[in-house]
Amino acid sequence: MDIPWEDVRLFLAVAETGSLSGAARKLRIGQPTVSRRLAALEYSLGAALFRRSVDGASLTSAGERLLVPAKKMAEWAGEVGRAVDSSDRSPRGLVRITASPYLSFDFLAPFAAWLAGKHPGLRLEVLSSVQYLDLNRGEADLALRSKAPTQEGLKQVLALEFENTVCVSKSLAAKLPRKPSLSDLPWIAWSPPLDTLPPNPQLEELIPGFTPAFTSDNYLVQLAAAEAGIGAMVMARFRHRFSRPTSLVPLSIDLGPYQRSTLHLVCAKSALDIPRVRRVSELLVSELEKTGASKAS
Missing domain, CATH: 3.40.190.10 (Periplasmic binding protein-like II)
Incomplete structure (x- = not known):
């Protein structure tokens, strides 16, 4: 049977946050909507995907079988979104970048102000988080991280010590x-x-x-x-x-x-095919290389 992507996305949000309320926050919808849509999905599949308790929601055996293909589907959804965006040849629009609270506050916020003045067609959304967002899924376009990428499909644009x-x-x-x-x-x-x-x-x-x-x-x-x-x-x-x-x-x-530490600028490989992402990436590299930090080998 065919399962709509939005239902798979909801299932993943519950599985990865461990609760219906966490999924609601992640998807920015109401918890009653999450509960209703999840119940409809389980009814259509003829199997419970989660065990509900006061501690949250844990996967059943049926849910565990669905988890890996659902993650792959999420990655392909991100790839499809990037393929669509790459058809826009002008470097304009929103670019989402995730980084630690320190870098978001100290560097990316003033960088965004400079970008707005010099390149008014580009806008930044800074996602300040201590957790790594999934770039393959399209949860962000670019990331500044303390660890080199190991996930297949990701590219290290720059590494500075x-x-x-x-x-x-x-x-x-x-x-x-x-x-x-x-x-x-x-x-x-x-x-x-x-x-x-x-x-x-x-x-x-x-x-x-x-x-x-x-x-x-x-x-x-x-x-x-x-x-x-x-x-x-x-x-x-x-x-x-x-x-x-x-x-x-x-x-x-x-x-x-x-x-000493190393800072890595990371993105999904196909994200650089999107003109606005590639342009912001180039501007970030230019600014980071001016800091006097040395390129990591």
Whole structure:
């Protein structure tokens, strides 16, 4: 039997978020609509796809059999969408780029303002997320990531190495020893459930008994805490022409194996056939190469 793509998309959203409410948020529709459409899909298939409970929705055996082909269908839907978009030969319209909260705030937001002034036909949608969106499915057009792409169908457009540094407020710096060690510092880090993100695991490895002085699940809240003098943050030494003034000062502290990181500009291979995506990609490469970071080998 034929299953409409929109029904497959809804099934995937429930499977990957683990709940009807999560799928509703992801698809930007009401939860009653998700429940109604899922019930209709299960009725047409003659099998339950999920077990509902207070903890969410888990796949049944029938749902598990559908999951892999549904993911492949999602990737092909993204490919079809890119093929349609590539027929538009003018670099105009919306380009969606996903990046970490830090890069979205510090670099992409001012880059978008510059882009609007220089190339008024192009618009950016910045998807700030600590989770990697699926570029093959078309959840975003471009991505700035800390890891090189491994998924088939993705292309690394650029890789740059940059230094990490420890930053504190001037008031906190004045209270520290002349040559502070990592364990001398009160640290600002991610709170659960994001405490598996950098720099938390790295600091746990470098500092015995690591306990942050302040945690938050929001990057801007962490930045405000650092500026207020609560503690230190590990930040990228990533200076670009859009960089805003900051009251934080760097400390001369060795981060060992985590002193350097790599930034990757990634997209689906076929996305570069879309003129607007290719043009934004070229402009991003041009700006990133001006930062003084070195190209990764």
